[in-house]
Amino acid sequence: MSESSGLITDHSRHWHDFRYVYPVISRRSGGLSVGINLNVDGACNYDCIYCQVDLTTVRRGEAVDLKVLTAELDAILSAVADGGFWRDEKFNATPTELRRLNDIAFSGDGEPTAHPLFAAACDAAIACRDRHGFTDRPIVVITNATRLDRPDVIAALDRLDAATGEVWAKLDAGREEDFQRIDRPKGNVTLDRVVACIGEAGRRRPLVIQTMLLREGDRVPGEAQIDAYIDRLVELFEGGCGIKRVDLYTVARETRRADLHPLTEAELKAVADRIGDRLPRLSVTWHGGADEAS
Numbered sequence: 678m679s680e681s682s683g684l685i686t687d688h689s690r691h692w693h694d695f696r697y698v699y700p701v702i703s704r705r706s707g708g709l710s711v712g713i714n715l716n717v718d719g720a721c722n723y724d725c726i727y728c729q730v731d732l733t734t735v736r737r738g739e740a741v742d743l744k745v746l747t748a749e750l751d752a753i754l755s756a757v758a759d760g761g762f763w764r765d766e767k768f769n770a771t772p773t774e775l776r777r778l779n780d781i782a783f784s785g786d787g788e789p790t791a792h793p794l795f796a797a798a799c800d801a802a803i804a805c806r807d808r809h810g811f812t813d814r815p816i817v818v819i820t821n822a823t824r825l826d827r828p829d830v831i832a833a834l835d836r837l838d839a840a841t842g843e844v845w846a847k848l849d850a851g852r853e854e855d856f857q858r859i860d861r862p863k864g865n866v867t868l869d870r871v872v873a874c875i876g877e878a879g880r881r882r883p884l885v886i887q888t889m890l891l892r893e894g895d896r897v898p899g900e901a902q903i904d905a906y907i908d909r910l911v912e913l914f915e916g917g918c919g920i921k922r923v924d925l926y927t928v929a930r931e932t933r934r935a936d937l938h939p940l941t942e943a944e945l946k947a948v949a950d951r952i953g954d955r956l957p958r959l960s961v962t963w964h965g966g967a968d969e970a971s
């Protein structure tokens with residue numbers, strides 16, 4: 678899952694010679710997010726038009742070494758705990774108010790739940806976080822939701838729930854045609870199946886829904902596209918899916934296609950307002966926007 682979620686000062690997934698773990702400062706979330714990239718080979722069952730993963734630099738064929746991953750997480754959390762992290766040349770200018778661990782997030786160059794070591798990596802992340810005294814910091818799984826109905830994924834997320842876990846699930850469309858055009862799933866994944874997966878996961882714990890809205894060439898999301906998307910939110914809500922929040926965001930950086938552009942802040946807000954009209958109890962945020970100062 679390559680999308681970012683906020684105003685971020687450094688987008689790199691590389692820090693020193695670390696292979697899987699990377700630090701990111703986010704102004705929006707107000708601190709440091711420690712990312713875990715299980716998909717160093719860029720493996721994903723989507724091919725989103727807005728994906729920011731650079732497939733020329735991914736490490737194809739490389740297996741994840743869980744011991745190395747755990748050692749990297751240990752090293753970075755240890756440095757945050759003793760304050761040494763903030764002396765790092767890349768982070769020593771971080772404003773004081775952002776010098777705090779906000780979360781640990783499975784968010785890399787592909788779909789984390791599709792990795793065979795996902796469950797083991799969740800357990801390792803919980804143990805490592807707790808070892809360093811950050812027991813109240815959430816462990817976030819940023820997912821395209823296609824595998825939220827798999828027994829191994831369900832079991833791993835249940836264990837995360839008991840250890841301050843969060844699920845952020847992608848829902849970019851309400852019509853099959855929009856889903857296929859924007860997310861370009863590989864195989865036979867349908868929007869109905871994705872919505873069913875989100876619904877099932879959201880009945881086990883409230884989750885965050887993340888939605889990418891963007892301008893495709895001259896095309897902005899029209900009324901029918903947005904209404905169909907909101908219909909899906911209503912369907913989820915009425916079906917008992919717990920929704921903590923809906924995050925609307927737009928493209929912020931270079932994507933694989935040159936004709937994709939951000940929506941304006943006003944356009945994002947208009948969608949948020951439209952959701953609010955149908956689902957007034959739902960919390961909706963929007964981030965970015967072509968005219969947002971950063």
Ligand code: SF4
Nearest residue numbers: 678679721723725728
């Ligand atoms: S889900 Fe989409 S944006 Fe995320 S890594 Fe896969 S192709 Fe890229």
